[in-house]
Amino acid sequence: MKMRGAKAILESLKREKVEVMFGIPGGAVIPLYDELYGSDIRTILMRHEQAAAHAADGYARASGEVGVCVATSGPGATNLVTGIASAYLDSSPVVAFTGQVPRPMIGKDAFQETDPVGITMPVTKHNFQFYSVEEIPYIIKKAFKIARTGRPGPVLIDVPKDVQEKEGVMKFPKDVDIIGYNPTVKGHPKQIKKAVELLLKAERPIALVGGGVIISGASKELLELVELMQLPVVTSLMGKGAFPEDHPLALGMIGMHGRKAGNFAISDADVILAVGCRFSDRTTGNVNCFAPEAKVIHIDIEPAEIGKNVPVEVPVVGDARQVLKEMLALARTKVKKHPAWLEKIKRYKKEFQPKMDYDDVPLMPQRVIKEIMEVLKEEDIVVTEVGQCQMWAAHFLSRTRSRTFISSGGLGTMGFGFPASIGAKMARPDRNVIDIAGDGSFMMNCQELATTVVEDIPVVVGVMNNHYLGMVRQWQELFFDRRYSGVYLGEVPDYLKLAEAFGAEGIRVEKPGEIKDAVKEAFSCGKPTVIDFVVKPESNIFPMVPPGGCLKDIIEG
Amino acid sequence: MEREHVLVALVEDEPGVMQRISGMFTRRHFNIDTISVGHTEKEGISRMTITFWGDDKKAEQIIKQLNRIIEVIKVMKMDRDSIQRELALIKLNTSDAAVRREIIEYTNIFRAKIVDVGKDSMIVEVTGDPDKVDAFVKLVTPFGIKELAVAGMTAMNRGSKPQGNGK
Ligand SMILES: Cc1ncc(C[n+]2csc(CCOP(=O)(O)OP(=O)(O)O)c2C)c(N)n1
Ligand SMILES: [Mg+2]
Numbered sequence: 269m270k271m272r273g274a275k276a277i278l279e280s281l282k283r284e285k286v287e288v289m290f291g292i293p294g295g296a297v298i299p300l301y302d303e304l305y306g307s308d309i310r311t312i313l314m315r316h317e318q319a320a321a322h323a324a325d326g327y328a329r330a331s332g333e334v335g336v337c338v339a340t341s342g343p344g345a346t347n348l349v350t351g352i353a354s355a356y357l358d359s360s361p362v363v364a365f366t367g368q369v370p371r372p373m374i375g376k377d378a379f380q381e382t383d384p385v386g387i388t389m390p391v392t393k394h395n396f397q398f399y400s401v402e403e404i405p406y407i408i409k410k411a412f413k414i415a416r417t418g419r420p421g422p423v424l425i426d427v428p429k430d431v432q433e434k435e436g437v438m439k440f441p442k443d444v445d446i447i448g449y450n451p452t453v454k455g456h457p458k459q460i461k462k463a464v465e466l467l468l469k470a471e472r473p474i475a476l477v478g479g480g481v482i483i484s485g486a487s488k489e490l491l492e493l494v495e496l497m498q499l500p501v502v503t504s505l506m507g508k509g510a511f512p513e514d515h516p517l518a519l520g521m522i523g524m525h526g527r528k529a530g531n532f533a534i535s536d537a538d539v540i541l542a543v544g545c546r547f548s549d550r551t552t553g554n555v556n557c558f559a560p561e562a563k564v565i566h567i568d569i570e571p572a573e574i575g576k577n578v579p580v581e582v583p584v585v586g587d588a589r590q591v592l593k594e595m596l597a598l599a600r601t602k603v604k605k606h607p608a609w610l611e612k613i614k615r616y617k618k619e620f621q622p623k624m625d626y627d628d629v630p631l632m633p634q635r636v637i638k639e640i641m642e643v644l645k646e647e648d649i650v651v652t653e654v655g656q657c658q659m660w661a662a663h664f665l666s667r668t669r670s671r672t673f674i675s676s677g678g679l680g681t682m683g684f685g686f687p688a689s690i691g692a693k694m695a696r697p698d699r700n701v702i703d704i705a706g707d708g709s710f711m712m713n714c715q716e717l718a719t720t721v722v723e724d725i726p727v728v729v730g731v732m733n734n735h736y737l738g739m740v741r742q743w744q745e746l747f748f749d750r751r752y753s754g755v756y757l758g759e760v761p762d763y764l765k766l767a768e769a770f771g772a773e774g775i776r777v778e779k780p781g782e783i784k785d786a787v788k789e790a791f792s793c794g795k796p797t798v799i800d801f802v803v804k805p806e807s808n809i810f811p812m813v814p815p816g817g818c819l820k821d822i823i824e825g
Numbered sequence: 826m827e828r829e830h831v832l833v834a835l836v837e838d839e840p841g842v843m844q845r846i847s848g849m850f851t852r853r854h855f856n857i858d859t860i861s862v863g864h865t866e867k868e869g870i871s872r873m874t875i876t877f878w879g880d881d882k883k884a885e886q887i888i889k890q891l892n893r894i895i896e897v898i899k900v901m902k903m904d905r906d907s908i909q910r911e912l913a914l915i916k917l918n919t920s921d922a923a924v925r926r927e928i929i930e931y932t933n934i935f936r937a938k939i940v941d942v943g944k945d946s947m948i949v950e951v952t953g954d955p956d957k958v959d960a961f962v963k964l965v966t967p968f969g970i971k972e973l974a975v976a977g978m979t980a981m982n983r984g985s986k987p988q989g990n991g992k
């Protein structure tokens with residue numbers, strides 16, 4: 269089939285079942301945008317390329333499908349970088365297209381020429397540049413395969429302008445072979461057997477669940493296994509939602525702002541079944557005193573994560589779902605009980621209950637979270653920004669299903685939440701989507717209100733308005749003698765006027781009794797809505813493990 | 826225990842692979858001693874020899890991080906008794922006739938080669954395991970080295986047992 273490069277890109281995308289792309293055009297991608305004109309693939313015009321990358325990422329996290337974003341060469345490409353890096357650290361499948369100057373101009377410092385392939389090497393799973401028109405279908409096929417399989421991640425494709433315009437004879441492959449790429453999906457039977465045996469011998473076993481369980485769709489198998497073996501369950505930030513947090517065995521998130529019960533439980537454990545998590549420092553606290561008595565079983569599709577941060581007794585390289593399934597088959601006949609341990613877990617849970625029922629005015633953030641939680645349906649999607657807001661949500665909010673809690677964990681990107689919620693809403697238009705935001709974070713991408721209004725994407729932003737870069741302020745309060753340096757945001761903007769200026773809805777909430785109605789109204793009005801929660805400016809997120817501390821050193825404030 | 830490690834990686838010969846690999850080393854603070862690249866028996870596949878100092882845990886991480894790179898096809902650990910070769914070109918000052926004779930003598934003993942002779946300088950090529958090359962360089966240093974070029978090590982395991990961890 270003979271066609272222009274731009275058309276071949278579109279044809280390839282259709283074959284990958286792409287329905288929507290987030291981006292901003294420019295000189296170097298006009299031919300591609302010309303092809304998008306009137307096409308079945310919906311293009312969402314964002315107001316900043318960073319937001320386009322986050323939206324693609326949010327789409328991917330909410331749906332499990334690849335999210336796609338586009339930017340022009342030069343500044344368009346560099347603007348994508350933060351979004352790509354955020355997706356990379358959280359293993360989210362994104363394919364990013366960047367325009368490039370025509371091939372004959374490359375290397376001449378042409379107008380808006382940069383090197384996105386070079387720039388994004390350390391923050392992509394892989395990246396490409398088209399050298400010829402004919403290779404377009406192969407490279408796109410490869411890019412999607414790499415992005416979505418194994419440990420997913422972002423892939424960037426740099427598209428010289430003349431490659432978009434030139435005609436070539438295209439063949440669209442059904443599949444492509446990548447010789448150096450062949451993720452191990454099936455776990456080694458010997459290792460799986462060892463893992464089960466170690467768990468059966470354990471007296472104080474616990475499961476530590478990460479984002480890999482969500483990615484591999486292993487929630488059901490996990491639930492079965494932990495019920496069968498009666499394993500208490502803690503999660504990392506990325507694992508939130510992989511296991512129902514209202515389950516009697518659930519202890520919530522662990523880590524720097526984890527639940528005290530969870531932090532204590534994992535510190536006491538003698539065997540940890542870690543599934544699809546990478547033992548980040550925010551999860552383990554000081555690794556030298558992390559779970560000092562525990563032997564670790566680590567299931568992960570990424571061999572490089574195993575043994576990277578903590579010593580591992582039983583490594584199992586493989587897909588979480590597959591491996592858990594096989595563990596289930598082995599464990600089914602020989603279950604061992606550990607009643608004393610479960611008693612202790614129960615005690616921890618009862619003793620360390622998070623307190624949320626504050627009646628204060630201005631609002632206490634914990635109360636805001638509690639009320640939001642009571643309005644949310646199980647399948648609704650919570651996205652977060654970064655800071656105290658994120659940790660209030662992660663700590664206090666219960667989630668029970670995969671892909672209903674979306675947060676920038678690894679990179680901790682302020683400004684992620686709002687555009688990611690746009691992507692999530694595009695992926696799941698039938699669900700309510702709320703971004704639990706900080707005022708500082710929301711300001712980093714609030715221009716996207718324009719996108720939500722023009723494109724009619726009714727997401728809700730709940731701003732925990734404390735007039736501070738609260739998380740940094742909290743560190744300054746606790747560890748720097750209250751010397752608040754560069755953290756006061758002032759009393760601006762007026763969020764109601766901001767919303768109004770963009771044609772969105774705005775609601776201000778000052779009293780605890782008004783929270784629920786505001787959230788319900790925001791969900792039902794069918795328009796993008798900003799809720800300004802006027803919270804106590806110097807409220808803190810506790811409990812907290814001080815930086816460098818052990819999980820058990822958690823302080824209550 | 827820290828020691829020298831030698832790895833061989835087979836990589837797809839794509840633009841940017843070297844940058845990808847060296848970037849990964851820099852970013853993760855893996856200090857590399859030498860790295861050398863060349864062709865293999867298969868078209869489109871290059872062979873890279875990497876040497877570094879560290880404990881086994883570090884070696885393990887380096888192998889795993891190398892394997893994450895899509896264009897890396899296979900990484901092999903070189904055994905301690907593997908064939909390891911370096912090549913050095915040494916330009917020496919030979920204006921003194923006595924020195925010249927001495928250099929020629931050492932060159933013969935080391936089975937090195939004189940590959941260029943000028944009025945007051947010559948270039949010696951020496952190949953061998955790193956210790957040999959090192960020893961030769963040390964020996965001729967007092968004569969006055971004008972230029973020295975040592976190519977990174979190339980290595981190959983002995984025998985015919987299957988190699989390395991493919992992906
Ligand atoms: C892009 C970016 N810049 C800076 C930071 C450092 N940082 C982490 S939390 C935080 C404060 C966030 O403020 P806000 O969004 O108002 O949330 P709050 O902590 O007040 O709830 C900052 C500046 C970051 N994570 N991301
Ligand atoms: Mg704030």
